[in-house]
Amino acid sequence: MTWLADLRSSALVGTGRHAVPAPAAELEFRPPDGLSREELLLDQAALADVVTRAARRPSMVDTAKLPDAAPPEDARPASADAVRLLDLLLNQPPVGPELRTQLVTDWLQFAAASGRRVPHRLIPGVLALAEAKPAVAEHVDPAIGTRGRWLQGLRQKGSGPKGPAPKGSGPHPATTIDWAELRTADATAELERLRHIDPAAARDRVHSHWDTLSARERAAHLAAFAINLELADEGLLEKALDDKAISVRDVAADLLDRLPGSARGNRMAARLKPLLRVKGLLRKQFEIDLPPDPDPAALRDGIAAAPRTGEPDRLGRLDTIIRGAPLGEWTTVADRSTAATLAMLDGEPRVIDTIIATAALRADAEWVRALLDIRTDAGLLGCLPAAEREQALLRHIRSGTAQPMALVPLLRDLPRPWGPPLANAVLELLTAKNGGQLATMLSGFLPMALPPDTADQCRRLLQRSDDDGPRRRVFRDVVQYQSFRQSLTEAFQ
């Protein structure tokens, strides 16, 4: 044992129960005579303190394990003004958390567009924010620069400061393992991945394993066909209509609803046609019969059997038929345009609902447009191209029949920024007498959705005396966001 270790054990146990070692000979220190045990130990502890501090040696690290220094930057840092703004956003944000996240994202996008990068000293702040906010993480590259990517690389290796791995580095589905050996959830996930890139290969895989799969697996795997559904899937879906398990048959029927050109679509059309009659001389109307009790072929196509007790749900059966049949069947029977055909269904709200659901499911553009003229529905709007969607929503708001709260999800999903007409229409709604609640519900995205030319208008609205505190806050956010964004635009010019 070394002198120091001896000294330590002696001190830990106490001189009352442990002898005190003699000082190490090489220190050339001789204690004076007549010291008590305690004094002898304390003297040596004092000596050890000084010796330890005066004799420190550098550590050695294995340089082979250390990362290489960062490669040189290839982009120029952002302008001093832009850096000042980013610094402000990161360290003393003058706006709320949502706006701050958005503005940092904007900053990164501006930087990327102008080929500039985050200055080195602000990289840790940006990376820390990116860890908490996926929206920031998405735009970190390339604005973070070579140094930032290098730092991210260190974090990933775990040799650097701890941090979660960046996006897209999750465990990759194990393609090398036999698919049939995977657990159901993993096998379905793998199948979904395959459907995205190669629908036919996914179909072949399920087809070849079909007979060995359990009912639960058949239903789960078949549901994955909703991704990139195509007419070539029909064979397998028809086969699934004969399945023992109702869960599998239901999935197949739901998927075939989205393929109006399929054989099942034709069969449904044949069932729908005899139910529709046109009546009225001046004002034509549909008269719709309820379907008869289903024969075995209808049952196979997913039309509900009669329950053991009570009345069968005949309206439900009609819904099933409408959802399965091509929508063209209606115009054929009416012998009119889509809009005129819909006009003939004026008194049939339930049928309209089913047609809306069907048109949205199939993203049938012609029907979606005609339906939007009579009804606003989030599902329908989602089927339209962005520009058209905004127009449809604007018409809807202007019609004055819009339920303000129902607008929130529709507005949230629109591409930003909105066009001036829609922005003005929404601002009118917000400034109306009861617009405060709507303003609060839109607060999360309104600043980003309003186009820059509305800034002055919002500033005027903010200055207007308004007792509604939350509404004032929303307008203040809009004004703050837009003026900060304006500063960003100028700083990146």
Next chain:
Amino acid sequence: MSFMGRWSEERVISAAPDAPSLAAARKLARSGPWSDTGSNDVLVWGKCQGSGKTPYQVSVDIAAPAYRCSCPSRKFPCKHALALLLLWARGEMADGGAETADFAEEWAAQRADRAAARERRQSEQQTDPAAQAKRLADRLTLMDAGIADFARWLTDLVRTGLASARNQPYSWWDGVAGRLVDAQLPGLAEQVRAMGSDVHARADWADHLLLRTGRWWAMTKAWTKRDELTATEFADLRVAVGWAMASAEVQAAESLPGPWLVLGAHRSDDGRLQQQRTWLRGPDETVVVVLDFAAQGEALATPQLAGALLDVTLARYPGSAPQRAMFTSPVAPRGLADGLGGGCSIAQALEMESAAVALSPWRERHPVLFAGVRVCPGEPGWLLDGSGDALRLVDAPVDSLLALTGSHPIQLFGELEEGRVRPLAVVVDGTVLTP
């Protein structure tokens, strides 16, 4: 007094006690709620309309600096004072002319009175040598008794063993510290209190306690032999036991001219006391450290930026180099240096530490300027030099250091403490940066 000049917005920001105060002040920093605002060379004042009927009266002495506001906030300075300073710093404050507002005038007069009374008291104390000698003798008697008591406690400590001391509750350590405070040995008391938590917080507690016990023992020995010590050695011991020098005495002793280069600064806050250390180097390579203290909630002196050249005069406290110093004139920044000068290797730094320990065994912290060192990631991080020597980093924002340096060889100024480096400034591409 016009040398103070207008503060920069950064200077105002640094005076804020916390981020919420600053955020609140930013909201108030518009002309709307303010009236009767004005400023002269020393004072900035104004009235701020709050939620109440009477506006708050705000006065700031920009030279001291000192703040006064009639609002009930316990933040110091409060948001009103900060807002007023922000307005003033931005030049957006309506200036009511040369006439100082009554409330500001009154406050300034009160402060001047108090300062005069304090000075009078001090000079009275100084002018009575007999009373002064008696006070000193009383204090030394008290301290001698405290040191003797502490030595006995150390003897008991090693007799019963360090392991059993670790089982003692914190109150046991606190009791010992309390007796040391009573004996006017607050520096020792602070070390004992820290040990009360270190024995549980540190993995190497046994070695730490053993070596620290040895150092305490050496201090009791040195104290009893204080008549044999040189003036410098005694001054170092005074600092270690916590016997403060009167700042007036220090201030009167010398006035070292600048420019002083700020090598780096560190702020710490142990929950009760905030401390700020600013390392400076003078034209003749003298390195000194300026210490500032403030209680919780009070404002520390404005931090100085690493790399800044300061036009200021300094007076050094007695003791071995690097000495503690105090500013004896207002600080006027004169620009930024493009480097910190030449540095040393890790082996050289440790040799310097060794020499410094031989000179003053009580010192725990040594300023070091390294050259050609790389910051490398690890837990928590390493400093590596060209010859493959390494030192562990402590209190280091490693992410920030890596971002700034890219792990390339750079110059780094830091404090060497227990064989680890606390980085305070780095030099990258001719710019001194604070990580």
